[in-house]
Amino acid sequence: MIPDQKQHWNEIYSRNAEFFGEEPSDFAKHALAQFRENGVSELLELGPGQGRDTIYFAENGLVIEGLDYSSQSISELNAKLEGRSIASRIKLQMHDIREPIPFPDSTFDACYAHMLLCMHFKENDIQTALAEIHRVIRPGGLVVYSVRSTFDPHYKHPEATYLGEKLYEIGGFVVHFFSEAMIRKFARGFKIVNIGRLKEGSLPRDLFVVVLKKTGPIEGAAVEGNMSDAFGLYQDFFDAAYGPGVLDKKTKFLIAVGASLAAGCET
Numbered sequence: 353m354i355p356d357q358k359q360h361w362n363e364i365y366s367r368n369a370e371f372f373g374e375e376p377s378d379f380a381k382h383a384l385a386q387f388r389e390n391g392v393s394e395l396l397e398l399g400p401g402q403g404r405d406t407i408y409f410a411e412n413g414l415v416i417e418g419l420d421y422s423s424q425s426i427s428e429l430n431a432k433l434e435g436r437s438i439a440s441r442i443k444l445q446m447h448d449i450r451e452p453i454p455f456p457d458s459t460f461d462a463c464y465a466h467m468l469l470c471m472h473f474k475e476n477d478i479q480t481a482l483a484e485i486h487r488v489i490r491p492g493g494l495v496v497y498s499v500r501s502t503f504d505p506h507y508k509h510p511e512a513t514y515l516g517e518k519l520y521e522i523g524g525f526v527v528h529f530f531s532e533a534m535i536r537k538f539a540r541g542f543k544i545v546n547i548g549r550l551k552e553g554s555l556p557r558d559l560f561v562v563v564l565k566k567t568g569p570i571e572g573a574a575v576e577g578n579m580s581d582a583f584g585l586y587q588d589f590f591d592a593a594y595g596p597g598v599l600d601k602k603t604k605f606l607i608a609v610g611a612s613l614a615a616g617c618e619t
């Protein structure tokens with residue numbers, strides 16, 4: 353049975369005071385450089401967890417509002433901040449990112465989310481969350497996020513349970529693995545400044561690291577597209593359709609014959 357994810361994070365954090373380590377992540381250092389270049393001072397952080405990056409940003413002068421649905425993460429981070437001067441620069445709220453973000457339009461200079469959007473979210477939830485992020489950051493504002501990629505060793509791992517789309521449960525954690533085509537598809541209303549790759553932890557996790565800039569309204573905004581995106585989306589379709597238990601053998605065979613005919617092959 354798949355554990356309830358909010359409960360799972362609460363238990364993980366209560367068992368290990370520094371689950372991701374005490375030091376700020378390499379990704380946070382990369383993000384801070386972007387924030388400095390773009391004059392960011394007010395930051396929205398989604399899924400701060402135990403706050404390794406939140407504390408680092410505050411120590412470097414940023415003012416942060418953090419949203420996480422784990423009550424354990426919020427209470428642990430608040431306890432760490434007690435008596436510290438940076439406490440006045442960090443405010444935390446328990447909040448589920450599948451719900452509307454509780455701030456007015458154009459509140460923040462930037463949004464940071466390290467391994468949050470690849471949690472237990474369906475594609476629709478991710479699209480809605482990014483639309484909400486778009487709403488609460490200022491025009492020209494940055495979104496700097498990381499997600500587990502389809503190059504990650506846990507993607508399609510034999511011990512993982514397939515949950516549809518690119519969602520898998522492994523070791524109690526539900527992860528939505530991202531392809532580059534998904535990142536491009538979700539970037540409506542943003543200019544893609546950069547899509548890179550980073551490894552983190554002992555596995556190591558393989559991450560896409562993404563920098564977006566808010567350009568205009570989402571409505572009518574063109575999705576950045578080219579032929580390689582089309583191939584990526586085509587591949588995503590096949591990955592999903594050929595996932596364990598999705599299609600029977602005969603249907604897979606008919607799709608393969610149809611694709612061969614469409615490509616002009618003789619059967």
Ligand SMILES: C[S@@+](CC[C@H](N)C(=O)[O-])C[C@H]1O[C@@H](n2cnc3c(N)ncnc32)[C@H](O)[C@@H]1O
Pocket residue numbers: 361372377398399400401402403404405419420421422425447448449450465466467468471472
């Ligand atoms: C992989 S951890 C990353 C924590 C932190 N960003 C770090 O790198 O140290 C993901 C975090 O997102 C939070 N989270 C997962 N799903 C969420 C949701 N639907 N709404 C709010 N927070 C969520 C979890 O509680 C957890 O703290």
